[in-house]
Each structure stands twice: as C-alpha cells, then as structure tokens.
Amino acid sequence: MIHPHPDLRLPGPLAEAAVRVIPLGGLGEIGRNMMVIEHAGQLLVIDCGVLFPDEHQPGIDLILPDFSPIIERLDDIQAVVLTHGHEDHIGGVPYLLRHKPDLPLVGSQLTLALVEAKLREHRITPYTLTVTEGQRERLGVFDCEFVAVNHSIPDALAVAVRTSGGTLLHTGDFKMDQLPLDGRLTDLRAFARLGEEGVDLFITDSTNAEVPGFVTPERDIASAIDKVFRHAERRVIVACFSSHVHRVQQVLDAAHKSGRKVAMVGRSMIRNMGIAADLGYLHVPAGTLVDFKQLGDLPDDKIVLICTGSQGEPMAALSRMANREHPIDVGPADTVLLASSLIPGNENAVYRVINGLMRLGAHVVHKGNAKVHVSGHAAAGELLYCYNIVRPRNVMPVHGEWRHLVANAELAIASGVPRDHVVVVEDGVAVDLVAGRVRVAGAFDCGYVYVDGSSVGEADEALLKDRRTLRDEGFISIVVVIDSVTGKILAGPTISARGFAPDAEIFEEVRPALEKALLDATAAGVRDVYELQQIIRRQVGSWVGRKIRRRPMILPTVIEA
Template identity: 60%
Template sequence: MSAKATATEYHPVTPTSSAPPSPLADGGLRVVALGGIGEVGRNMTVFEHADRLLIVDCGVLFPEDDAPGVDLILPDFAAIENRLDDIDALVLTHGHEDHIGAVPFLLRLRPDLPVVGSKFTLALLAAKCREHRLDPVLVEVAEGQRSKHGAFELEFFAVNHSIPDALAVAIRTPAGVVLHTGDIKLDQLPLDNRLTDLAGFSRLGDEGVDLFLVDSTNAEVPGFVTPEREIGPVLDRVIGKATQRVIVACFASHVHRVQQVLDVAEAHGRKVCFVGRSMVRNMGIANDLGMLRVPDGLLVDLDEALAMPEHMVAFVSTGSQGEPLSALSRMARGEHKQIHIRAGDTVVLASSLIPGNETAVFGVVNGLVRLGANVVHQGHAKVHVSGHASAGELLYLYNAVRPSNVMPVHGEWRHLRANAELARLTGVPADRVVIAEDGVVVDLVDGIAAIAGRFEVGHVYVDGLSVGDVGESTLSDRLVLGEGGFIAITVAVEASTGRAVSSPTISGRGFSDDPKALDDVVPLVEMELARTEAEGITETHRIAQAVRRVVGRWVAETYRRRPMIVPNVLPVGS
C-alpha cells in the first residue's frame, strides 16, 4: 500500500475486472462517471451518498468514424434510470455542449430535476431547453456561494475556461470533501479579470480534500497556456493590415475571443456581422447578460454587411471545425450564396483543431487558399489558446489542493495517465490515484478511494429524431455498407416447392460503376436454386442462406471485396 516501489513501478490504480459493483459501505461516497473518462466529451459524473444521488454535468460526445451517420452520443443513463427520484440535483460546471448537451434527454426522464449552475450556463441551457420544448427547474448560483441539495452540500469556485462563468464545485458529505474542477485553466490575466479561485482551492485544501477530480485534457502538454489576451494584438495586426474582406471563425460560445474581435474591428473602423445561428444566439445572450461589451452601432446584419464596402466590415462566423454545412465551408467551396471569397480576402481561424477534424478543417483551408484568400490559423499565428490547463497549471492545482485521493477525469487514456503522473509528482501516493473508465465505480470510504466494480455503460446514439434505436449492430452494418456497398439478390419461389418462379434479380449499390460487374451472378444463383430445389429445400431462410454463400464466395474470389450480400427470397403462390 505504501510508496516503496521503484520509479518504474509507480502505477496508478486502474480497473482490472468488470465485476458488478459491491454495495457501498455505510457512510461512504460513490463516484461513477457515465461519460467523459476514456474519451473527450459527454461528461457526466454521478455521486452517491446515503442512497441519494448528485450529478455533475450531462454532456454529449460528437461521433467519430466508428459511429457513422450518428448526430450525437449521449451518456448511458441505464445505471440511474431506476433511481431517477433519488437524484437531488444536476450541477452544470459550464455551458459547453460536452457538459450540457444531454441535459434535455435527462430532463425528459425527470422533468422536475433541479438544475444548478451559473447565470451564463443556465441561460445557454434555457435556450437549448426551449428548442426541446422543456421548461427546466433552474437554480442559479455563483462563485463563493454555497447551496444544499438533499444529502449534498455544495460550494462553488470561479474557474477560468474558454467560456465565461465556469465553476468548479466542492461537494461535502459526511464521507468527506470532494472537489471537481470541471473544465479549467489558470489564465493569470483573464480578459474578464475573473481568476480561477486558487486561493479558494487552497483554503479548501487546508480544510482537507478527500477526493479531487481533475480535468486531464491538456495534461500531456508541458508548460502553461498563453493568456487569452495575447491574441488581441495578433488579431490587431492581421485585421489592421487587411484591405478587403475579413472573416474570423471561432467557437460560438467563446465570448472572450469574440470580444477581442469586436474590439479590434472597432479600432480599425470595421462594423461586425455575426454569421451562423449559434453565434447570433449566444452573443445575444452574452450581450443581454453584460458579458459581451458591444459598442452602440457596431453590429450590422448580413444584408447591411453585404451592402457596405468590404474593408468596413468584419464577419464573425461559426464553422471553425470544417463542418460541411457551415457558412465557412460553403464559402470555401465557392457555394455560399452571398459571400464570394476572392484573392486578397483574409480568413482567420481563431480556434482549436479538434482531433478528428483535421481533414475537414484543412479541406476548408485549401478551398479558401485556392480562391486566393489569406488564411491565418493557429499553425502560423497565435490566434488561439486552449481552454484547458497544461501540465504546469495542473501542478499549481495539485499543490494548492493537496488532495488525499485523485481521480483524473475528462480525457482519453493518454491524458488520464499523464494527469495521474502529475498528481504523483506532487506527492500523492500512486495507490491513491485512481484511473477509472466510464462505468467504473470508485468508492470513497474512510478517506480512501478505491475501485469497487463496474456498471455496464454503453454508447447511446442520437440519429435524427430518435434516441437509442441505432446501436452497435446498425453501426457495424453501416461500416460494412460504407466500405463495400451491397449486392441484393431477389428471387420469387413457389412457397410449396421452393421452385424459382422468376429469374433472380441482381442489383448492387456501392459496389461497382461497371454495369456488367454482376452479370455472372445470375447463372450462379440459378444453379444454386436448382440445387436447393432438387434437395427439397423450401424454407426461404435456408434458400437465402445458400444464395448468400455462393454470391459471397464468388465476389471474394473475383473481386477480393466484401460487400454485404442481401438475399431476398419471396415466397409466392400457395
């Protein structure tokens, strides 16, 4: 149990079995992430004490290549769906989609669940809920405040992130004090002067933090994140020398980034036009709440902007991740109806490049460059800084909080491990650093955190209007179809004899552009049908199986491909 091991034997506690959780000891606190550990997104952590539950965050994950066609991935609520009435509150640390995006789906199950968060977070949530025709119970809190929800006493701390009004939350129960950072960084010169409350964390550390849940996103990155305000002068140089159209793309919730664009635009005599539904909506909210300073007359709408000389307006747009339907992508393809990029225009991608989006983003960059635009992005110029603490900042956090137990959250395995190592370097014993995964149960009992089993946690997919009906089997079919298409063989057989009453119809989609590609299949299938008939096989599923087998073998030998083979055997007559 003690740290007698040599350096290379320092390993954090990791899950080793998939046994169901053992009962929670009396007086203990249970922690289970239903999302956000082992992945970047759909953050959701459930705390249990004295048979009551508290949830921190409820976000979505945006799908990658392994979930084609899916719009969103939700946390799996299965572990709590029989205990909905035990939930005392849902706490939201900030308003990003990966922290609030799944709230409407949880509220459908429990409409009266109190949702606790800061002013800006709740305003974004309220807008989202209106789209879902939901009317949530909102409990507004602010940094420095405390609140009590059933079994849980909460205290909120200001934290700095890439969205205003983010909070960390301390959770007090008789089992001990837990501190959850949410998403966090430690900009020491934040644009709104709202510092991450390291002093508050230190006071909590004096009191004793039994379990510290820490944002792992940038734990692999050495050093410190550059202050947000250093972007301003870079934008000033780029926009200052532009003589034509200027378009700045960034995240629609990054109020401080947009503020800097507004300030620079104003300084250079340009009006500003917001482009993109979420940009218009969020900046409206930020303006209403006094979080965005918009000089009178600075904003113009798209029609006004298009009527002005190009050098007198700056567009602030969504689409920084290469989303194919976004305005920016349409401009890059030359398909935007109103904004036509021409040689000498300036486009700034004042945004991160989220892993997995590289191809899409560089596709947009290439399209814009091809049209002659001068494209400025973080690869060349300091037009973006991360919202997540780098390793240097995380060390400050650990040294302020001095936790007894640590649980890295928000990240893939590589991030979690790097964060665990930082905890260890600041003196947390390796066996008090617990790396969990989604569904892994961590119990804090008598001041010691340990893994106590695992809930089955799946991915819940949203595709179009429905939730959950697209599952692993559908996705695996999509992957096969997307790689190789299908070959369908339709044949009508006499129900009583299994005799083919028509020639088989063969059609392929996603298989070949050659209209003759499948010409050899018909005689092959006819031979097989003659064989099944001769053997007296009348069951359509057995005929279909035989057809699938001969066609699958033929296509593998002839083309070395693996399309889906879809036999339709149709019984007709009596």
C-alpha cells in the same frame, strides 16, 4: 492505478458513510462529460454534456451519456450542477430532463441562461438555482461550495462537495490565466483553503496534461488577431465555438479598431452571443454589429463574419462555405480565421475544410500557422501548481482521452500523491471513497447513446456498421422469384449494385454459380425463404470478395410465386 472496464462486475451496495463516484461520460474522450456522486442514498449530478460524432458514426447528430445506471433513481437526484456553458457539459441536459423535467439545475448566471435557451427549444421549463463563486448551497446531503475558475467561457465554476464521507473537489474545465480578459481569476486561495481543510478526492481536468508549462494568456493573442485584420484584403470570416464569448469579444474589438462591420452567422452563434450581450458578458462596440442581410450594402474590405464550424462539423457554416453550399461565396483574397484548438479526433475534418477553403483561393489562418488561439485547459505546470496547493489525499483525472488521463495521473504522483491513491478509470466504472481511500467498486454497462434524427437511443453499433459498409463498400441487391411448390427459378436472379466502379456486366460471371446453388438447395428440399437468402448472400459475398476484393452489403430478396 489504471482500471479499464471489461472484467469488472456491477458494484455492490455502497457502504455506510462512503461516497461513490460514477463517471457516465468524459473519460477516454473529449466530450459527453457527466459525473454522478452518491452518498447516503442520494445522488448529485455534475454536468451533462454531449459528444459530437466522428466519421465512424455516419448520420449521427449527437452522442449522449448513458443514463441507464441512474434511470431508475431519478427521484434520488438532488440537483444537476453545471460547471459552465459549453456543449460538452450542458448539451445533454434536455435529454436528461425528458425523463424528469423537474430536476433542479444549479449553475452560474450565464451557464443557466444558455441552458434555458436550449431547453426552450425542447419545450421544457426547468427549475433553476443561480449560484456565484464563494456561495455554499445544501443540496440534500451534499454541501456544495462554488469556486471561480478561469476558462474559455465566462462564469465557469469548480464545485467542492462536502459529505460526511469526505470532501470532493471537482475542477470542471479550468486554466490559470493570470491576465484573463474578464479579470476573473481561478480562485487559488479557495483551492488552498479547501486543501487546508482536507480534500479527500480531487477530480481534475486532464485535457492539456501532456502540454508542458503554462497556457499562454488570452491577452497575448489580441495582437495576432489585429494583424490578421490589418492585412486582410477583403472579407474576414472567423470560425469559433458558438459559446466562446472571449474570442468573439476580441474579434469585435479588432473589427471596431479596423473600421469593419461584424455580422454573426448561425442560429447558435446569434443566440448565445445575444444572451452574453444581454447579461453584460459581451460588450459590443457601438455601430459594429450589423444584420447579415445588410452586408450587401458594404464593401468587402469592411466586412467581418463570425460563424461556427471551427471543428469541421459537416453541417456548420464554415464547412458549407468550403463545399460551396452556403450563401456566402468564399473566394480569392478572403481571409478565414479559425480561432480554436483542434479537438482530438477532429483533425481530418478540420484539414478537409482548410483545404477546401484554400482551393477556393482563401487565405486561411489557424493555430498551426499563427498565434490566434490559446487553450481553455490547464497545462501540466498549472496542474502541478494545483496539486501542490490542494495536497489531495486521492486523485481521479477526468475530461480527456486515455493519454491525457494517464499523463494527469503521473503529474499527481510526481507531486507526492501515492500511486495507489490515484485512480484512472473509464466511463461506467464506480469508484468508492471509503475512510479516506479510493477503490474501484465495479462497473456499470455504460455505452454511447446516439441521437439519430428524431430517435434517441435506438441507433446501435450494428446500424452504424451497416452505414459504414454502405458508405465504404457499396451494396448489391439480388432478386429471385421461385415456384413455391417446385422450387424452380421463375425469374432472376436480377443483380443491381451501387458503389462499384466495374461495369454491371461483371456480375454475369456469378449468375450461373448462383443459379446452380439455388437449384441444388431447392432440389435438396430447402424451401425456407431465409435459408435461400443466406445461400445467395454467401455465394455472392464469396465471389465479390475474390473478384473485386470488396465486402459490400448484400441484400438478397426471394419471392415465392
């Protein structure tokens, strides 16, 4: 059932009438979602998102899917289907369209509006096709039907892909809230109808597969948010995703009810909520929304701020407030509401922000101490419900870490899907659907692609290792000037260090041994600058490891004179 990557070879040619599914992101991680479907020489892409870096990737802005398995086949792509407007599903689109700007984008009204706004910043004008639930579109050899699903953003869609080699149903991100704020239910009737028709491969969201039961309805948290507003003494600062329209709507309603004014902070928040309001997905009570600059004219107990940073992102507004690097000076009696779930891997960053805010005297309300957020992903009971109405022949869990994928696979098996019809793979592993059965066909080399400032794909693991070493261990610089003819040391070694607590005088201990090693080497005829630098690196590295028990970056420089 489980097929990790390392021992697999490149997949061979796709058999006639078969369908190949290649995940390029989103498996083994929460983010970077991208799926490629191949049939009859044509490709269909579903989603193209980003992953946000963690503390092990210092300096990195975004992490993209690896496009290399399809980069030579861009002309074969019939369309890029986008299931919804979250960054982990649309954030990578500008980088894909850099390679081929005329790739058709297909999605719902809100999803495409969010993508188009993002693409304008990259100076790309896309070709788009707006679809709605119940609509069918022929995209090359792929007959796609779009199905309404409920999620934490409006206008989310699942997509059924019919081909001559079989029918695939990709849920995108979804849950089965029976009392959705916008009245838009997950269309279980369509799921059942597709199940009666026959779903050969069910590709399902796994994020909450370990969570028993059903996710709490969004409506149930409105009273908790109202309570926070009623008890807040001064300002209320709400942090949530910049695309979480439903949560922003609840905050606006609670603010209006309590007589407070709301200002939005952060470019992405202002942009996305402006789009949602213009399209009718966000309803702003009259007189509630004000410009940030007007807050100085209002008393603190009449102010609500909505900002980004609920995941502890270092450059987001909330993190900067916690570090006192933001114009908003958080202080005693302020209430900070984190209206989001913790994305796995972000726990330390989020708790660091919470601790920073509480140190400043703020009262912090989060999912751990109040019922102020519910997940946008189906829990185990909802997944089982779907398996029972779809009755798929084969299952491929997606969107989750390994523990989520495996838990989802076990749910499928418990519902009656044969174990050998359930495939758990990681990014890059190609899965073929042949005559109604799935099998692993091989794997593409599929790694992380880092956006590092203005560069895309140039940063690699070696660079990140150097950054981690500089951050965690410090560095030592050694400069030596030698006579190019005799090899005699003319100046130095001069030793400088950063990131060490001990005094600089401690390095006097290693200087005699270093000088002797260099003299011995030059006496033996070593004149190559690189070899001499390696001698310095080994000598100093060995000493600092024994003496200080650190492994710093060592930067030797040998100058010939």
